[in-house]
Amino acid sequence: MNRRTFLKTMGIGSGILLGARPRIIHASGPLPDSATVLVDTTRCIGCRLCEEACAQANSLPEPDLSDLTVFDRKRSTSETAFTVVNRYMAGDAEIHVKTQCMHCSDAACVSSCLVNALKKEKEGPISWHTNCMGCRYCMVACPFEMPKFEYHSAAPRIRKCTFCYATRLVNGQKPACVEACPMEALSFGTRSEMLQEAKGRIANAPGTYVNHIYGEHEVGGTSWLYLSAVPFDQIGFRTDLGTTPYPVLTKGYLKTVHGIDLIVPPVLFGLAYLSRRKRDND
Amino acid sequence: MDTQTTTETFSLAQELKPKRPYLTPFNVITAPVILLGVVLIVMRFALGLGSVTNLSQDFPWGLWIGFDVLVGIAFAGGSYVISFMYYILGKKVYHPIVRVTVLNGFLSYSFYAGALVLDLGRPWNAFNFLIGNEFGVASVMFMVAWHFFLYTLLLLVEFVPAIAEWIGARRLWRAVNWVNLVAVVLGITIALGHQSGVGGLFLLAKAKIHPLWYSPLIPLLFLVSSMFAGLCMVIFEGSITSRAFRARLSDEMGSTHDTIVISLAKVCTGIMAVYLVLKIFDLLRGNTWSLLSTPFGAWYLLEVIGFVVIPGALFFSGARKQSLSVIKTAAVMAMIGIFINRFNFVFIAYNWTEPVRYYPSWMEIVVTLTVIFTELWVYRWAINRMPVISERPRWARAHEHDRDNDNRSQAV
Ligand code: SF4
Numbered sequence A: 001m002n003r004r005t006f007l008k009t010m011g012i013g014s015g016i017l018l019g020a021r022p023r024i025i026h027a028s029g030p031l032p033d034s035a036t037v038l039v040d041t042t043r044c045i046g047c048r049l050c051e052e053a054c055a056q057a058n059s060l061p062e063p064d065l066s067d068l069t070v071f072d073r074k075r076s077t078s079e080t081a082f083t084v085v086n087r088y089m090a091g092d093a094e095i096h097v098k099t100q101c102m103h104c105s106d107a108a109c110v111s112s113c114l115v116n117a118l119k120k121e122k123e124g125p126i127s128w129h130t131n132c133m134g135c136r137y138c139m140v141a142c143p144f145e146m147p148k149f150e151y152h153s154a155a156p157r158i159r160k161c162t163f164c165y166a167t168r169l170v171n172g173q174k175p176a177c178v179e180a181c182p183m184e185a186l187s188f189g190t191r192s193e194m195l196q197e198a199k200g201r202i203a204n205a206p207g208t209y210v211n212h213i214y215g216e217h218e219v220g221g222t223s224w225l226y227l228s229a230v231p232f233d234q235i236g237f238r239t240d241l242g243t244t245p246y247p248v249l250t251k252g253y254l255k256t257v258h259g260i261d262l263i264v265p266p267v268l269f270g271l272a273y274l275s276r277r278k279r280d281n282d
Numbered sequence B: 001m002d003t004q005t006t007t008e009t010f011s012l013a014q015e016l017k018p019k020r021p022y023l024t025p026f027n028v029i030t031a032p033v034i035l036l037g038v039v040l041i042v043m044r045f046a047l048g049l050g051s052v053t054n055l056s057q058d059f060p061w062g063l064w065i066g067f068d069v070l071v072g073i074a075f076a077g078g079s080y081v082i083s084f085m086y087y088i089l090g091k092k093v094y095h096p097i098v099r100v101t102v103l104n105g106f107l108s109y110s111f112y113a114g115a116l117v118l119d120l121g122r123p124w125n126a127f128n129f130l131i132g133n134e135f136g137v138a139s140v141m142f143m144v145a146w147h148f149f150l151y152t153l154l155l156l157v158e159f160v161p162a163i164a165e166w167i168g169a170r171r172l173w174r175a176v177n178w179v180n181l182v183a184v185v186l187g188i189t190i191a192l193g194h195q196s197g198v199g200g201l202f203l204l205a206k207a208k209i210h211p212l213w214y215s216p217l218i219p220l221l222f223l224v225s226s227m228f229a230g231l232c233m234v235i236f237e238g239s240i241t242s243r244a245f246r247a248r249l250s251d252e253m254g255s256t257h258d259t260i261v262i263s264l265a266k267v268c269t270g271i272m273a274v275y276l277v278l279k280i281f282d283l284l285r286g287n288t289w290s291l292l293s294t295p296f297g298a299w300y301l302l303e304v305i306g307f308v309v310i311p312g313a314l315f316f317s318g319a320r321k322q323s324l325s326v327i328k329t330a331a332v333m334a335m336i337g338i339f340i341n342r343f344n345f346v347f348i349a350y351n352w353t354e355p356v357r358y359y360p361s362w363m364e365i366v367v368t369l370t371v372i373f374t375e376l377w378v379y380r381w382a383i384n385r386m387p388v389i390s391e392r393p394r395w396a397r398a399h400e401h402d403r404d405n406d407n408r409s410q411a412v
């Protein structure tokens, strides 16, 4: 850990500890000081030490890092692997991409949950809680297919990247994967710092990166940001998700229903009155 | 005291006993399925959803949500449409079927929305949305869940008069009768919310549902299709009930059946025409018509032409020619269309780029049949005992007559 990231980590950590947190949780637009990781796919070598660290930090089955066949096909995260690294070929170049829950700024999963079992912590991470009913609507809603369900358990949970929130972040530590990365492909800081860092890298190394930070605007912004040397659709990202935060998709409809609940009863009583009067007059 | 009431003295033990004969074809077929289903349900709770379903991380919802909840609730739509036409618009021709539709609605909601519990991973938390642990007010699912719950209660209130007549509880009957209109009005309002809401759930699945089906209009399309789906179910179920329970049919019910079916066919024609216009508008709005030449486009056209346009046209001609068989064919076809449409949202046009597809396991199918058959058992039990399609006790009829006369002077 170099001095700068150490200070940054301490900064966020103590900020969290001292309660110097942003007050508004459902803000419109991403919060500049929410905890954020920047993934630089040009630095990633596919060693999967982040996968191992994640498994250890979350008591999941540890991956076999010597098994290189995992790169033969695209893998998804699962209920027992909250992060996976995939390999893509862009021309001759091998590009490795770590995936996990994006910890969206205004998350689909949070707005889908009928009991607020998925919650945005004040510092940004999205956490799952045990009041969940197991309806799996969050799985339907998440555009990144990140919530995973324990189908073979009698007391199943929704599982996904926790951002190491309760175990590390609140103690002022970085997420386990960030700490494990030997290439500094993962950097941790506030969102505004990470955006600034990403923009700096694009500006300082012309030609190295495409001029796009995935997650800056996608689905209203995410707390995991990505840099890439090739267009994002070539390395497994969906580029058709748009920039509208997902909760907006249902907001108008829900308002309409509230309107219906208020307006329709008096109208129906009125109609019933009229039709009875008409019948009586006949 | 008139003789009718004396002969109808109520005895619970008597009423709970199954009626003979026991070895009917219906019993012989359904009983083993139900028994097997119960075993599978026990297994499902002991070992997890994965032990009986083919659900996966890519297809979190399958047959149980698709059929039990989406299709089942659409088919139960008859209860709010008939209530609207009878109580609100004052269309007296529907009088004989109001009660049976309400019973059907109540049982559908109890069983199909109830079957949701089978699908919940953590059913011990099923009531968290009710007791405030916690209220996820931004969720369409929250709205739908509350509306399901309230609507089931309201249907029960609407059905209490039949129960009261059955057990001869005149006081209860009178107490409930005056809240009936309130229950009806709130029921219709709430039905609008959740019938559209089950579609509204999929607004968040924008990244997953094929663009021919994904649309901001999904809630409206679900609402309108629930109206004709519900009426088709009324037609379908009415023709079966009137045959299976011929001996119980009241004179009024028996003599008006055909007229009612024909007028329902007319209403269906109208609603399906509206639905079709909305579908076409949606194609133009989403600019998705160019996708019609893809395989999913063909599937879409089959749904819309084969199971909306054609049954709609059959309803039209059936109503004109007064042909019950044409109308019943139309109803069945439109109902198949609802299956296709709802399944599209849950797993056919959902995650359509995913190469590994979901299809229900035989165990999911058996459990679904168990839910349906159990519902039918309860339905039969109720029909055979309560005055639903049969003649109502004289005191209730007399009282209702008085009330209608009162209304004449008081208006509502
Ligand atoms: S990626 Fe999915 S699970 Fe993670 S915060 Fe966003 S919507 Fe929620």
Ligand code: SF4
Residues within 6 Å of the ligand: A112, A113, A114, A115, A116, A117, A118, A128, A131, A132, A133, A134, A135, A136, A137, A138, A139, A158
């Ligand atoms: S599965 Fe749990 S966390 Fe996901 S939407 Fe349902 S109740 Fe919420």
